[in-house]
Amino acid sequence: MSGDAVRLLVLWCPDWPVVAAGAAAGTPPLAPAAVFSANRIVTCSAAARRSGVGRGMRRRDAQSRCPELVVHQHDPDRDARLFEPVAAAVEAHAVGVEVVRPGIVAVPVAGAAGYFGGEEALAELLITEVEARAGVECQVGIADGLFAATLAARRATFVSPGGTPGFLAPLSVAELDQPGENRGELVGLLQRLGLRTLGAFAALTEREVAGRFPRDAITAHRLARGLSHRPPVRRALPPDLAITETFEHPLERVDEAAFVAKTLGERFFGGLARHGLACTRLAITAVTEAGEERVRVWRCAEPLTARAAADRVRWQCEGWLTVRDGDRPSAGIVRLTLDPEEVVGGQALQLQLGSMGRDADAAERAGRALVRIQGLLGPESVVTPLLDGGRGPGERVRLVPWGEPRCPVTEDQPWPGRLPAPSPTSVPRCPPSAVVLDAVGDVVHCTERGELSYPPATVAVNGGPPCRVLSAAGPWLVRAVPPDRGAPPLVRIQVVLEGANSDVALLLRANVALDLQWTLEGGYH
Known part of the structure; x- marks a missing residue:
């Protein structure tokens, strides 16, 4: 085993946002399709990639290369809700199932592999079960640590115990920029410095990384070396970190679950913050009026904020309440429990300015008002500007709908001929x-x-x-x-x-x- 990394099996459903969107819309599974957010591609299908369509491409450019492209809008709630049958299929044969994000689940290898006759036998069983019960294709990889196991799943590879550093060494440093982790700026910096492989980055000492690179490079350096995201917390944890909410009227509708999720997420986050902690692995337990109990564990690469915790509670409740009749609870949910199974020091979660106190209340009220406007006029009715790549001033400003991730897509490109500073103070939308x-x-x-x-x-x-x-x-x-x-x-x-x-x-x-x-x-x- 590599350092402190636990040996994991990761089951990966390729292009899951596209698969989920196609299933919800009833489009042909083999048709070229792409999921868009803020007019840029988040994920696209293999058929679309064969036509030259790629992640980060604008909608107009993508459709010019592939006129028959099926367009879907980004919907994390839909992705999480439709992924529940996949997680349930894995859970039927293995314990300790953790949902990393919709499309990826992780399972500790040790116990299940011994029971089913080895790692290969376990992987074949899970692939067959997911395809039979959920009707989706998947791949499996095994390695020491979640990061390496995820990359192994994308390559359908089993890495031998202790072989994770050697497996990672020849891979590109671009693999550090996994969805949702926002390491594009760090990857670009490493590439410009000539550190183009994970092995080259791992060869640096921790002192060199801490002194020359941004703070998030420490975690990335651990991953490149085959270690876990961060060292475990060694001190004893307070006993009151888990929170439980009991409902007088059972939760049976998705909108009720969404309202409850927000309150629970804030309480859960506040309780951890009081102890100087942040959660990276969250267990959600639901008990129904008929006494049924459902448990799902969400593993997170980055510590959960209040909003992120609420999102996972909402997604999970939607998954339980909307699956097909055979897997749906027979009664409404009367009790929800949030239990932090893995925590880190609170310094790992850098709160933004204005995230506490009176400013936080004002920001929360403003956010609710903007979401209300979007509900009345549509998602594109409330946008915020984001400085991105481009040569002209009009090309560099991208309008992002409120609530969408504000991540530059092309800022790190060289852009020869770019207008130098200072930039114009006003740029007309339609140049006169x-x-x-x-x-x-x-x-x-x-x-x-x-x-x-x-x-x-x-x-x-x-x-x-x-x-x-x-x-x-x-x-x-x-x-x-x-x-x-x-x-x-x-x-x-x-x-x-x-x-x-x-x-x-x-x-x-x-x-x-x-x-x-x-x-x-x-x-x-």
């Missing part, structure tokens, strides 16, 4: 036209070599009156990357105009092939 004239009243145009016909003298924006140009900078050519055949470059200039109250600077753009058509790309005020 502009007329740029020289001193004698002729339209200023630009050659493919980046030369203006004459210096600009006046600029009129969107049909308005012409304003005198006090000073100008540029032009700058921006060529297509990669260079498309026949794609002309763009040209940009900056001009300072004489205004009524103050001078105003504008960023203007034109297509060299259409050099008479200038547009306003941004303004500096």
Whole structure:
């Protein structure tokens, strides 16, 4: 065994968000499909990947490569609810089943493998059972530690005990950026430094990692070495960490469970925070009015926040209450218990500014109001800006619906030709036209070599009156990357105009092939 990592079997359902969305919508399972969040692909099917569609791609680009692409919206509740039959199928033959996230379950190998005659026999049994009971394809991997076992499952590989460091060493450091862990910035930094494999990163000492890299690199370094996410807590735990809620009226509807989940999540998180702890493995136990008991364990790569704990309670209750009749409890839920099976020091959970006290109450009220607006007008009605990759100022700002993950998708790319700082203070959504004239009243145009016909003298924006140009900078050519055949470059200039109250600077753009058509790309005020 590698260090303190426990030997685990991981069962992985490939492209689970796509599988769940297709099952809910009734689309053909082999059709090319993709799940989108904020107009970018979260997950796509194998058929879509064969057509050149990939994670992080915009919807328009994906559909241009695969016109028959089936589009689904990202819905974590749906993914978790439909994954319950898979977890139940595994639980029928193994104890200690832990849901890592919808699409992945982990099982300790030691006891179950000995009972069924070895690790290979256990893996074959679970694959057969999941395909028979849940009707989905899956793969199994076994290794020391959750991270290595997950990568082994993606490769359908069994890593021998103690062989995890050797298995991980040749793999790309990009494997550290698993869904939901947001290590893209760290991975990009490691690649730029020439540390392109997990083995190269693992060869660094802990002192070097702690002194040269961000805080989250410590956990990533442990994973690259084949260890667990973080050392276990050695001190005795307080006995009152688990919380139980009893209901006078049994929970039978999903909306009732969602309301209860929020309250329980906050109580659970608050109780741990008072002891300076955070939870990384949460057991949810439900007892029905008929005396039935259901238990599910959720394992989390990062410590649970109050919202994350509430999400898992809601997902699990939805899964229990909406599965097919044969697996559904015969009565409503009368008692729920949340028990932290694994905790870490509270310093592992970095609370954001404003997450406690009066600011937290105000933020919570504002969040509820925004969700209410979304419920009335739709998810796209409330958006927040996110700075992302791109060459022009309009391309760099992406609007993310409220509640969606705010993760840059393409910020780490080089973007040759990107507009340097400072950025415009205002960027029009629909760039208005502009007329740029020289001193004698002729339209200023630009050659493919980046030369203006004459210096600009006046600029009129969107049909308005012409304003005198006090000073100008540029032009700058921006060529297509990669260079498309026949794609002309763009040209940009900056001009300072004489205004009524103050001078105003504008960023203007034109297509060299259409050099008479200038547009306003941004303004500096």
